[in-house]
Structure formats: structure tokens, C-alpha cells
Amino acid sequence: MTHISATQGTLRSTGTDPSASARSAGATVSLQAMIQASTPVRWSGSQQVAVVPPSVPVDETPVARPTSGIRAPDTKPERVASFALAQLGKPYVFATSGPGTFDCSGLVAAAYRQVGLEVPAYTGTQATLGREVDPNRETIRPGDLIFLRGGSPPTDLGHVGIAVSSTEWVRAPRVGDVVKVGPMPAGAIQMVRRLMESDVVNTG
Secondary structure, eight states: OEEEOTTTOOEEEOSOOTTHHHHHHOOOOOHHHHHHOOOOEEEETTEEEEOOOTTSOTTSOOOOOOSOOSOOOOSHHHHHHHHHHHTTTOBBOTTOBSSSOBOHHHHHHHHHHTTTEEOOSOHHHHTTSSEEOOTTTSOOOTTOEEEEEETTTTEEEEEEEEESSSSEEEEOOSTTOBOEEEEOOGGGOOEEEEOEETTEEOOO
């Protein structure tokens, strides 16, 4: 597993990728298939009930997990995005990183843990990791971290989500809300960070 130092923002390897066994079992869902499977659901035991929670904006709703797809994610950043999409509808709880609840930085930490990268669950540290991406010059990719002003009280780079395409992201927004997918707020983005190029870790 690769660790990122919270004090220095550097990487070190401590073993193998823990997701290898899960990957060998074979995922069946492509990122695009997961994004497009946008029927809102509420989980009730083992049943899915189609419903849009009244507190969730129409353009950013939890979605059903697709039962079939085109292909498995090819790269580690795509697997990060795929994991984030699989958490849709789970409640926001401050200072948690799964498996049943998340805050924004906790979702990032849990998603990158799936590909063997230990990322501190703190937006201030996450905003120093990898390399900065200029969205005016480069295309945002699945797995990139998208930072906005946020938090309570709001601070610069206080909120983070995970890109699942060049225009959509997954995030855990706030208390009383749930993990959701929706359009990136392009005008509000303060920073984009890329922790991995394909399967290669960016050390900054």
C-alpha cells in the first residue's frame, strides 16, 4: 500500500495493492454506465424503492447501482471513481470515511484506499497532494479531486469531490444530505488535483 504523509505530502510504498483480489473477481460496470443509470432510489433492506428525496436537488441525485455494464474500469483512477459512484445515497456524517457514512474528504480517502493509496481524510492536506491540474488547459479526468470553498464555517478549499468524467463529480455535500453525483460547478472550482496518472502515483 502507498501512504501519503500528512506533513510532507510525499508517497511511500508499504506493500501490494489490496484491491487486487477484488479486481481479479471482475467488475462488470463501466463508469459511463454507472453515471447514466440515474434512477433515484431509496434502500429499504434488500429492496430498492424508486423515489427522489425532497431535500435532494433534481440535478444532483443519488442513483441506482447498475446491474450490467460495458466493461470494468481500466485504470486505478477509474476504479477510484467507480468506488465513489458505488456509495451514492449513503448519508453524510462528519469525520467518517465509510463504509456506511462519509464526509467529503472521507469519501476521497476511502476511494483511494481501494487502489492502495492511503490519503489523509482532511481537505487541507488533500489539496497539497499529487499535482495541480489547470482545467482551462487540461481535461479533468475520472479520479481527479475537485476543490471548492466550503466547510463550516466556509474556508477556501474546504470542500472536495471526485471527478467521474470531465464534467461530473461525486461528493458528500453536507450534514443532512447524501453522497450524490451531478454536474461540476465550473465557476466555483478553486483547484483540481491529480493524484495518479493512469496507474502511476503523482508525487508532486
